[in-house]
Amino acid sequence: MKEVVVLSGKGGTGKTSIVGAFAALARNKVLADCDVDAADLHLLLSPSMREEHEFWSGQVAEIDPDRCTRCGLCEETCRFDAIHAYQVGRIGCEGCGLCARLCPTGAIRMKDNLSGHWFISDTRFGTLVHARLGIAQENSGKLVHLVRQKAKELALHEGADITINDGPPGIGCAVISSLSGAALACIVTEPSLSGIHDMERVLSVCRHFVIPALVCINKHDMNEEGTQQIENYCDSRHIQVISRIPFDPRVTEAQVQGVSLLEYTDDSYITAPIEQAWEAVRVRLDGKASGGP
Amino acid sequence: MVISIASGKGGTGKTLVATSLALALKDTMPVMLLDCDVEEPNDHIYVKARLTRTSSVAVPVPHVDESMCTSCGVCQNVCAFNAIAVLGSSVLVFKELCHGCGACTRFCPVEAITEVPHEIGVVEEGVADGFLFVDGVLTIGQPMAPPVIRKVKQRGVRDGVTIIDASPGTSCPVVEAVGGSDFCLLVTEPTPFGLHDLRLAVETMRELGIPHGAIINRAGIGDTRTEEFCRSEGIPILMTIPFDRRIAESYSRGTPLVEALPEYRQQFVELFKRIREHVT
Incomplete structure (x- = not known):
């Protein structure tokens, strides 16, 4: 059983939408929302709650x-x-x-x-472990750790091969807690100067904790020069760029409908790059490719 | 006046608002911009800050003189954070877990513990075009942002307007950044994620007792539920920025909104006037 965590550094690059799409593509997995501060994955998955627990x-x-x-x-x-x-x-x-x-x-x-609550829910894409940190509470790192732990236990129990973890933005406590010991990090970035700056910092965190990382460029067509800069940066550090996903208003439309992008459209303009990203993650998790920071 | 910018959800446009507000106000009043998103500080890119002074941020962590230590275990027992452990005749300190409360040092019966500074980040200071600028940078691999944020805020001056850019979320780094503000601008977007996280941000501001209002960015994408929420909760919508690919593209290249589209300058001046009405 292996864990992949989706991170970004900068917020709003599309982590949760991409995890929602991965959820539709992946077989035999458990989902975990590790952004306990502002968890949004459930908004795409309409979970029905199986268990609710207090987090002291x-x-x-x-x-x-x-x-x-x-x-x-x-x-x-x-x-x-x-x-x-x-x-x-x-x-x-x-x-x-x-x-x-x-x-x-x-x-x-x-x-x-x-300090908060955590939940186990059923979704049409499988089991979801998620949580809600209380307002202005500390210890988000510990709650993230707990969510991951429960997701791993459930994956073992259900015979799932992987857990897909939607991570928080930033590089601090909650990110470190989401990342440490994971098999792979998938960094979703965007070609803006801030997106690039923040991707570099979160990749440094991956390196610091010796977690292999892949990069997925979202909204690549908003700034082709920036996209090239990301590719050059990754090439020089032997980090695989797994996909370039175009800007597409249907990503937001799917969110408004409360569904995964892949349930909303089958237009390969947007679905193909996401499928390509998932395929690359899956291959790397299977150990059929190597390299990385 | 201290105005903080927060959001709940990341990537809604906090930095865009903070930098444009600073640039729009700097000609008429003293302005200071504090980038308190110390995990991912980006404001310096947009305001082209010239950073001239860097100072270390350290937390006090225990250092045990093993020649004096009797391995009694008191330090381990008083530590609420599991940051110090006695193993046989040696003591292990986990600096990343230490909050620097000083309990182990104070209660060590043989005074074998002293406190030494452990650097977790830096504060950078300088000037941007016409205003003072400070940001904090958390060191890679360090979990604890609040002490760095605290140090950035200590640099804030009270005359004129101090603008604080916070990190996304609702937990300790945000609380540390927005604490003591006269007003908090919550930047959101008209999407289910934007709305869900705005609700959390509003709850946080209510808990902290900070007056707040919303800015809806990328208006036109998504739906109208965010706006309806603001109206039904009595949260003033102080500005609306429509979704415009030109904004996104120029911003991605590092151009602040008020420079890419100068017609926005006056809107940010008006925004400030509206905030002032709410504060007084």
Whole structure:
């Protein structure tokens, strides 16, 4: 069982639309939405929820006003500036517990924190594991880890060969958590200066964690010069560019209808490059090709 | 006045709005642009910033003097982040997990722990065409963006207008970037993904108590549900930017909207006036 994660660096390059199309193409897989901050894959898959679970993670300090003597030690020692006027700000508190250990009257208690929810759902393309991090919560990396773990367990249970993971934008905590230990990263980029800049950074993260990566250029015709720049960059680093997908308003139209692009149209102008991308991912996962960063 | 730009969904046009707003206002007031999307900072490309000063961002992490350590295990027990572990007679520190709270150092009974700086990124400062510019860059492989964002924001000045470009999403980096803003512009698009993530962004702003309004970018693609949501929730739509292939193409080459299509300059000035009405 192997995991492929779709990343981009920059947001809005088309990760989720492409994962939605991969979902229609791939056989024998489990899907995982690792963008727990702003999960959107379910909007294409109309999932019916099989299981819902709470995600408890970390703690938050709470001051008992009856026992507090207003000595101010907690506020003074908090490195996160989370305590003001003998009250703990839920959002600033990182749950380190220093204040609770130092409080001379034992007025501070650490409370477990409900950080979000995660779900197992059935979709017409198979099982989907997804999650929703609570508003302004921390620990997105841990929730991503949990989503991946459950997806892997379900894949083993169902006898699936792969999990396809829709990743978050950026390069930080949630991306590292989505990427570490995966068999392959598929980087969806676009030929804008920001898209290229961000692709380079996320490819560096792949290199840092020694995860092989492929590049898929979306909306390649918006800037052919930029597309050439991406290809030159990838060539010089022996990174395979697996497909060039044109800009096509039908990608958005499919999203409005709440379906995968491949259910919305069978016009090979847009479907062929996506099929080509999936084929390249599949071949690489099967180990029939080598190379990469 | 501090105006932050956030979105929920990535790629809706935060950077486009932040850079064009800075460029449109810089002739009439002091402007500072802070790029707080430290995972993927891009504003410098569009405003052609000349970065002249770089400073390190470090978090304090424990350093254990093993000649003094008794392997008692207190450090491991007080660490809420599993960032320090006692294995036999040695102590392992996982710097990437450390939040720098200082608990291990404080509670070590033999004072074997000191704190040393661990660099997780840099802050870059300079000028763009007529305004001050600061961004943060998270080091490759580092998970924790908030300390870098905090350092960028410490550079912000309060006279004139400070524009903060946040990262996508709704979790800690966004909260850190938008915290303390007088107003937050939520840039969205009229698609199901745009709407879904706008709802999350709105909830975040309500939780934080930050006044906010929406900008609908790429109007004309998708459907009308995003607009209907804003109206029914009483979220002012402060600007609408139609989908225009010319905008996308020139922007992809690094040209800010107000330079590619100068007729937008006045619209950004008007946008600022509308924000000011909402703030006062």
